[in-house]
Structures are given as C-alpha cells and as structure tokens.
Amino acid sequence: MNVTWLDLADDTPFGLDNLPYGAFSVAGAPARRIGVPVGDRVLDLTAAAAETAAAFAPLLTAGVLNPLLAAGPGTWRDVRESVREWLTEPRYADRLRPHLVPLTEVTTHLAFEVADYVDFYSSEHHALNAGKIFRPDTTELPPNWKHLPIGYHGRAGTVVASGTPVVRPHGQRKPRAAEAPSFGPSQRLDIEAEVGFVVGVPSAAGTGVSTADFADHVFGVCLVNDWSARDIQAWEYQPLGPFLGKSFATSVSPWIVPLAALEHARVDGPPQDPEPFEYLRTAGKQGLDLTLEIRLNGHLVSSPPFASQYWTAPQQLAHMTVNGASLRTGDLFASGTVTGPEREQRGSFLELSWGGREPFELPGGETRSFLEDGDEVVISATAPGPGGTRIGMGEVRGTVVPG
Ligand SMILES: O=C(O)/C=C/C(=O)CC(=O)CC(=O)O
Numbered sequence: 001m002n003v004t005w006l007d008l009a010d011d012t013p014f015g016l017d018n019l020p021y022g023a024f025s026v027a028g029a030p031a032r033r034i035g036v037p038v039g040d041r042v043l044d045l046t047a048a049a050a051e052t053a054a055a056f057a058p059l060l061t062a063g064v065l066n067p068l069l070a071a072g073p074g075t076w077r078d079v080r081e082s083v084r085e086w087l088t089e090p091r092y093a094d095r096l097r098p099h100l101v102p103l104t105e106v107t108t109h110l111a112f113e114v115a116d117y118v119d120f121y122s123s124e125h126h127a128l129n130a131g132k133i134f135r136p137d138t139t140e141l142p143p144n145w146k147h148l149p150i151g152y153h154g155r156a157g158t159v160v161a162s163g164t165p166v167v168r169p170h171g172q173r174k175p176r177a178a179e180a181p182s183f184g185p186s187q188r189l190d191i192e193a194e195v196g197f198v199v200g201v202p203s204a205a206g207t208g209v210s211t212a213d214f215a216d217h218v219f220g221v222c223l224v225n226d227w228s229a230r231d232i233q234a235w236e237y238q239p240l241g242p243f244l245g246k247s248f249a250t251s252v253s254p255w256i257v258p259l260a261a262l263e264h265a266r267v268d269g270p271p272q273d274p275e276p277f278e279y280l281r282t283a284g285k286q287g288l289d290l291t292l293e294i295r296l297n298g299h300l301v302s303s304p305p306f307a308s309q310y311w312t313a314p315q316q317l318a319h320m321t322v323n324g325a326s327l328r329t330g331d332l333f334a335s336g337t338v339t340g341p342e343r344e345q346r347g348s349f350l351e352l353s354w355g356g357r358e359p360f361e362l363p364g365g366e367t368r369s370f371l372e373d374g375d376e377v378v379i380s381a382t383a384p385g386p387g388g389t390r391i392g393m394g395e396v397r398g399t400v401v402p403g
C-alpha cells in the first residue's frame with residue numbers, strides 16, 4: 001500500500017507505517033548497529049544515516065538506542081520522516097540497497113540500555129484472577145486498586161534480550177499445606193505477557209510528568225515477558241511485594257515500535273469508576289488496541305487484548321512521577337500482565353491453569369500448569385495500522401533451561 005522501491009508484501013508486519021527500531025549485529029561483524037526492520041530485511045540505520053550524511057547520524061553509533069531516545073520528539077520525527085523518504089524515493093535505492101540485511105541473517109540485542117524498570121498491575125481481570133488464586137478468601141480487588149495504578153520497582157539489570165535462555169531460579173518456597181519452607185529450583189515457573197513503554201526524555205526531580213505530557217517523554221512500545229516463579233513469589237511477597245520471584249529475568253522484544261506508528265491503534269480506555277484524582281485524568285484515546293498472542297512450544301495458548309487494561313500508560317507514567325521521582329533515558333515501565341475477560345485471554349499460566357488446579361491441554365494431549373525445562377514461550381503482538389492493515393510488534397522469545 002506504500003509506494004516504495006523495495007519489494008514489500010502488502011501484508012508485511014514491518015511495512016512503511018511501522019518502522020520500529022532496534023539493535024542488531026551480523027555474523028563476522030560483532031559491532032552492534034541500529035536497525036529498522038522493513039519487510040523481510042533490516043535497514044542498517046547506522047550505515048544509512050552516515051551514507052546520507054544525516055544530521056542525526058551521530059545519535060546512531062552507540063549500538064543502543066539511548067542517544068536517539070534522549071534526543072526527543074523533534075528528532076524522533078526527523079528520523080522517521082527520513083527513513084520513509086529514503087525507502088520511497090527511487091534516487092536513494094542504489095545507495096541504500098547495500099545497507100539492507102535479510103532479517104534471517106541478523107542477531108538482535110537489547111535495543112536500549114535499561115535505566116530503571118517498573119512493573120504495574122493494570123489489568124482488572126488479571127488482578128481479580130491473581131487475587132482469587134493467591135488469596136483464596138479474596139473475591140474483590142484490593143481497596144486501593146481503582147484509585148491508583150499499583151506497581152513496584154523491578155530489577156533493570158536483569159532485563160534481557162529476546163532469545164536469552166531463562167535459567168530456572170532457585171529459592172525458598174512453602175506450599176500452603178507444608179509445615180516449613182524448603183529450598184530448591186522453582187516448581188511453579190511462569191510467564192507474564194506484558195506491554196512495555198520506553199522512556200526517552202528525562203524529567204527533573206521534583207516535577208512529575210502529567211498525563212498530557214506523555215508523548216514528550218515516551219518513545220515507544222515493546223513486548224515484555226515478566227518471568228515469575230510463583231512458589232518463590234507466594235512465600236516472599238508479603239508485606240513488601242515481589243522480590244526474587246520476579247527479578248531473575250525479564251525478557252523484552254527487540255524492536256521498539258515508536259508511538260507515531262500506533263496512531264491507528266489508539267482507543268478509549270475502559271470507563272473508570274470512581275473518577276480518579278485530577279493528576280490521573282486524561283482526555284482522548286489513551287488506550288492501545290494491541291492483540292497479544294502467547295505460544296508455548298509453537299502452540300497458541302492465549303490471545304490477551306491490551307485494550308482491556310484498566311489503567312493506561314499515561315496514567316501509569318503520571319503516577320510513577322507524581323511524588324517528584326525523576327525519569328531517566330532508558331527507563332522501562334511495563335503494563336502488568338495483560339489478561340482479558342475470557343479464559344483464552346489470560347496472560348499467565350498461573351491463570352490458564354488456575355494456580356495449577358486445572359492443567360490446560362496442548363494439542364497432542366500434553367498438559368501444562370507451569371513451565372518445564374526446555375519449554376519455549378513466544379509472545380507476539382499486532383496493532384491496527386492504516387486502512388485495515390496490521391502493524392507487527394515483533395515477538396519476545398525465551399526457553400527455560402534447568403537451574
Ligand atoms: O496479586 C498478586 O499477589 C500478584 C500479582 C502478580 O504477580 C502480578 C504482577 O507481577 C503484576 C502484573 O504483572 O500484573
């Protein structure tokens with residue numbers, strides 16, 4: 001649907017309306033470069049910017065997106081417009097063709113150096129399910145849940161690139177029926193399918209970022225798998241919240257989709273009752289109609305709808321800075337597990353197997369409650385693009401290896 005000198009399939013997830021950014025290398029040349037997937041290739045943006053003597057070329061030589069993230073919305077727009085121009089105007093074809101690498105030949109890496117990492121808890125369906133499973137006497141949301149987007153600060157240093165093997169964590173756990181805790185490898189290793197937001201422009205301590213200023217700070221969106229050891233988590237988490245049950249690995253997808261590519265995905269968030277405090281109010285469409293898919297060993301096990309999240313990303317950002325906490329370039333905040341109202345829209349195995357009490361079936365007759373060694377989980381997502389097209393968010397992949 002776009003005019004381009006490239007050979008692009010009409011239904012490619014990486015068309016000219018998408019143009020996400022990531023870091024990659026190729027065999028024999030380990031230096032990391034910034035790339036933009038288009039069709040079945042990756043444009044080496046580091047080389048293309050140098051080739052065309054673009055003013056922003058120096059922002060693309062660090063092997064991570066951080067300098068570009070820090071440059072802010074004006075530069076983000078310039079880069080996006082330049083890439084579109086390069087890929088549409090035939091006069092660039094000969095100069096840029098050498099900088100297009102087949103996607104199958106690249107190794108992707110963490111796209112940005114993660115500064116701080118925050119994880120929220122913004123799906124009402126997930127919060128209700130998790131409450132019922134972890135706290136069987138609970139039938140309702142916690143009393144604070146509809147007043148503020150609950151979150152916790154996670155471990156930035158263990159955010160890993162898609163494809164990084166996930167080592168089964170060891171820790172303390174105490175099944176409800178057991179008298180005393182025991183120590184060993186987690187027996188309830190799980191996933192959480194989430195959407196991550198990547199901060200570009202920092203904010204000063206003491207100021208806070210209003211919901212209206214979201215797009216002045218946030219660069220784009222990725223997919224997150226917040227690996228969770230449910231047995232370690234259940235024993236350790238009260239009263240301070242998640243600690244070792246979630247800090248061993250958090251996987252992120254390689255391509256960061258800029259907010260500009262998600263204009264057609266914007267939808268109203270669900271109605272909020274009670275009306276939130278002034279600093280959490282928003283106007284316009286602040287939700288995103290992303291459809292996630294979770295595959296276990298190649299089998300589709302769930303399709304969580306992101307549009308069903310109660311709290312939106314601008315509200316999460318406003319909340320995490322309302323106390324005056326500053327933002328840094330590379331901060332990552334994740335939505336929390338994305339779970340919809342239906343069984344086949346649950347974003348964790350905890351929910352799919354209802355705490356292990358209802359193992360779910362895979363094609364071929366196998367069943368699962370939690371992850372076994374060798375299991376591979378792939379979370380992918382698409383978003384509406386212009387004219388009925390779909391934009392690909394890529395995927396985040398990880399295989400469990402014995403601890
Ligand atoms: O309800 C609980 O005790 C625990 C919930 C979670 O583990 C979820 C969490 O990490 C936040 C989220 O991903 O929604």
Ligand SMILES: [Ca+2]
Pocket residue numbers: 119120192194226336337
């Ligand atoms: Ca989580």
Ligand SMILES: [Mg+2]
Pocket residue numbers: 154225226227246247248249250
């Ligand atoms: Mg984690």
